[in-house]
Amino acid sequence: xxxxxxxxxxxxxxxxxxxxxxxxxxxxxxxxxxxxxxxxxxxxxxxxxxxxxxxxxxxxxxxxxxxxxxxxxxxxxxxxxxxxxxxxxxxxxxxxxxxxxxxxxxxxxxxxxxxxxxxxxxxxxxxxxxxxxxxxxxxxxxxxxxxxxxxxxxxxxxxxxxxxxxxxxxxxxxxxxxxxxxxxxxxxxxxxxxx
Numbered sequence: 691x692x693x694x695x696x697x698x699x700x701x702x703x704x705x706x707x708x709x710x711x712x713x714x715x716x717x718x719x720x721x722x723x724x725x726x727x728x729x730x731x732x733x734x735x736x737x738x739x740x741x742x743x744x745x746x747x748x749x750x751x752x753x754x755x756x757x758x759x760x761x762x763x764x765x766x767x768x769x770x771x772x773x774x775x776x777x778x779x780x781x782x783x784x785x786x787x788x789x790x791x792x793x794x795x796x797x798x799x800x801x802x803x804x805x806x807x808x809x810x811x812x813x814x815x816x817x818x819x820x821x822x823x824x825x826x827x828x829x830x831x832x833x834x835x836x837x838x839x840x841x842x843x844x845x846x847x848x849x850x851x852x853x854x855x856x857x858x859x860x861x862x863x864x865x866x867x868x869x870x871x872x873x874x875x876x877x878x879x880x881x882x883x884x885x
Contacts, residue, residue: 707818710777712760712853714862715824717769720843722878724766725835729873739835739842740764746830747771754823761863763870768878770866772853775819824848 707713719725726740736744743764750773751757762771828844835842853859873879 707820707850708775708777710775712859713773713775713820714851714853715769715771715773715820716849717824717828718845718848718878719767720845722767722845725839725842726764726766728766729870732871732873734763734765734870736764739839740766742834743769743831746827746834749830750823750827753826754819756819757823761866763866765869765873765876765878770869772859772862772866773820773823820850 726743727735727737729735734740747762747764747769748759751759756775756777758774758776760772760774762769832842832844851862853862869876
């Protein structure tokens with residue numbers, strides 16, 4: 691029987707991704723295929739699927755009231771964005787959460803979960819806010835795009851960085867805004883490896 695390869699964990703060990711704070715996330719399409727448009731003259735031009743991704747991103751606070759959007763950009767094959775979690779005490783201390791678990795109840799299959807056996811801390815992560823938001827975002831886009839493009843897909847999971855101070859926030863905002871200007875050097879731009 692072939693061995694199942696363990697993927698490298700992408701989340702910070704023992705960190706609660708439901709905590710108040712700023713989170714920089716990057717979500718890539720499967721095989722980094724350019725589904726969302728192209729860069730021309732250092733400007734991102736969204737196509738139909740890019741507009742779907744943008745609209746779904748802007749909808750996040752309507753589905754997750756504890757989440758505020760900061761800077762973001764839809765690139766040809768990935769999404770960069772800063773999500774801000776703002777929990778209020780009333781929500782965290784509600785009686786429907788007696789165990790003190792992070793708010794948010796799973797619906798259906800957790801999109802970012804592995805089928806392999808998981809430790810208790812890994813299992814609890816599927817109920818944390820950032821993974822739930824990203825899983826729902828990816829699922830919504832996939833459902834809409836699959837009506838026209840059946841082979842659209844995402845890489846498993848996502849990359850994140852917990853923003854700890856104002857300087858880091860400033861630098862990441864600039865990185866996001868300037869991403870189209872640096873597309874020719876971007877590691878996600880597979881065309882630079884083909885030339």
